[in-house]
Amino acid sequence: MDWSALHVSLTLAVLTTLALLPLGLALARWLAVTAWAGRPVVEALLLLPLLLPPTVIGFYFLVAFGQGSALGAWLADSGIRLVFTLEGLLLVSVLVNLPFMVQPIQRAFAAVPHSLREAAWVSGLSTWQTFWRIELPLAWPGLLAGMALTVAHTLGEFGVVLMVGGNIEGETRTLSVSLYDKVQGMDLQSAHVMALALVGISLLALSLVLAFDRVGQRGRALQER
Template sequence: MDYQAARVSLLLAAATALLLLPPGLWLARWLALSAWRGKPLVEALLMLPLLLPPTVIGFYLLLVFGQGSALGAWLGSTLNLRLVFSFEGLLLASVLVNLPFMVQPIQRAFAALPHSLREAAWVSGLSVWQTFWRIELPLAWPGLLAGVALTVAHTLGEFGVVLMVGGSIPGETRTLSVAIYDRVQAFDLAGAHGMALALVLFSLLALALVFAADRRQAAARTLQER
C-alpha cells in the first residue's frame, strides 16, 4: 500500500466533499423547486462531466489554467498560485468533475418532499429560511448523505482528470488511482492489487450507504402519504 498516495487521496476526497456541499445543496434545492424555463440547460451543463471523457475535461483545464494561458500567467505572477501539477489545481478539477455526484442525490431528495409540507410550514408562521432548516433539511438528509458518499467514492477512484491536471508528484498529486497505474507500469501487480482492492471495498461501502439512504427516504415518503 502506498500510504503517501492514500493520504493525498483521502485529503482530496474530504476537501472536495466539504467544498461542494454548500453550493451543491443550494443548487440542488433550486433545481428541485425552480420552474424557470432555462433549467434544462443548467441540468445539461451539470450532467456534462458524466458524459465527457475525463481527459477532455483535463485538457481544457490545462489550456485555461496552464502557465501558457493568460489566466494561468496572471494567477502565477499576481497570486503566486499554480493550478497545474499542484494539489490546489487537483482540488479545483475534482470539484468541477464531482459536481453532479453531489447535486443529483440532493436534488432528488428535495424534489420528493411534497410542496404542501412547505405550505403548511409557512401557514404556521415559519419563514422560508426556517422551513428549510427545520423541515426540509431534516427530511432531505438521506440525499445529503448519498451525495457526500458518492462524491468521496468518485474522487478516490478518479484517474483521467487527476493524471492530466495533477500528474504524479509524490506526496502532492499522486493519488491511489495514479499509484495503481504506476505499479502496473512497473509490473508490481501485487502492490497494484492491494490498492485496487481497497478502492473496490470503499466504493462498495459508499454504494451501500447510498442505497440505505434511498430506502430510508422511500420509507419516510410512504409514512407521509399515509
Template sequence: MDWQAFSLSLELAAWTTLVLLPLALLAARALAWHRFPGQSLVQALIALPLLLPPTVLGFYLLSAFGSGTWLGRAYEAVFGGSLVFTFEGLLLASIIFNIPFAVQPMQRGFEAVSREVREAAWCSGMSAWKTFLRIELPLAWPGILSALVLTFAHTLGEFGVVLMVGGNIPGETRTIAIAIYDRVQAFDEPAAAIMAATLLGFSLAAIALVHGLSGRVGQGRG
C-alpha cells in the same frame, strides 16, 4: 501499499465533498423548485461531466489552468502559485468533475419535498432558514446523503482528470488511482493488487451505505 497516495486521495475526496456540499445544496434546491429561462441548458451542463471522457475534461482544465490564461494568471496573482500540477488545481478539477454526482441526487431529494409542505411551514410561522433546517433538509436527506457518499467515493477513484491536471507528484498529486497505475507500469503487481482491492472494498462499502441509510431514513422518519 502507498499510504501517502491513499491519504492524499482521502484528503482530496474530503475537500471536494466539503466544498461541493453547500454549492450543490443551493444549486439542487433551485433546480428542483424553480423554473427559469435556460434551465435545460444548465441541467445539460451539469450532466456533461458524466458523459465527457475524463481525459477530454482534463485537457480543457489543463488548458484553462495554465499561466497563459486569465484563470491561471488570476490564481497566481492571488495565491502566488500555479493551478497546474498542484493539489489546489487537482481539487478545483475534482470539484468540477463531481458536480453531477453531487447535484443530481440532491435535486431528486429536494424534488420529493412538495411545495405544499414548504408552504405549510411558512404558514406555521417558520422562517425560510428554519424551514430549510427542520423540513427541507430532513425530507431531502436521502438524496443529500447519496450525493455526499457518491462524490466522496467517485473522487477517490478518479484517474483520467487527475493524471491530466495533476500529473504524478508524490505527496502533491499522486492519488491512489495514479499509484495503482504507477505500480502496474513498474511491474509491481502485488502492490497494485492490494491498492485496487482497497479501492474496491471502499466503493462497495460506499454503495452499501447509500442504499442502507437512504432506505432506513425513508422508513424510520416517514
C-alpha cells in the same frame, strides 16, 4: 500499499466533499423547486462532466489555467499555481464531482411534498426556516448519499488527476495513479492491494447510497399516510 498516495487521495476526497456541500446543497434545492424555463439547460451543464471523457476536462483545465493563457499567466504573476498542485486537483475535482453531489440531493428535495412547505408558510415560518426545519431533515438521506458518491468517485479519479496534477509523490500522486504505476512496473502484488482497496471503498459507498435511499423512501411513505 502506497500510504502516501492513500493520504493524498483521502485528503482530496474530504476537501472536495466539504467544498461541494454548500454549493451542491444550494444548487440542488434550487433545481428541485424552481419553475424557471432555463432549468433544463442548467441541468444539462451540470450533467456534462458525466458524459465528457476526463481527459477532455483535464485538457481544457490546462488550457484555461496553464501559463500559456492570459488567466494562467495572471495567476502565475500573482503567485498562484493550479497546474500540478493539490489546489488545482481540488478545483477540477469539484467540477467533475458536482453532479454526483447534486443529483441525489435534488431528488431528495424534489420528493418533499409542496403541501408541507405551504403548511409551514401558513404557520408563520419563513422560507429559510422552512428549509432548515422541514426540508433539510426530510432530505438528509439524499445529502448523505451525495457525500458517499462524491468520496468514492474522487478516490477513483484517474485521467483528470494525472493530467492536471501529474504524478508528484506526496503531493498529487493519488491511489489510482499509484496503482497505474505499480501495474506499469509489474508490481502486481501491490497493485492487487490498492485495487482491492478501491473496490472495497466503491462497494461501501454503493451500500451506503442504497441504504440512505431506503431510509428516504420509508420517510416519504410515512408522510403520505
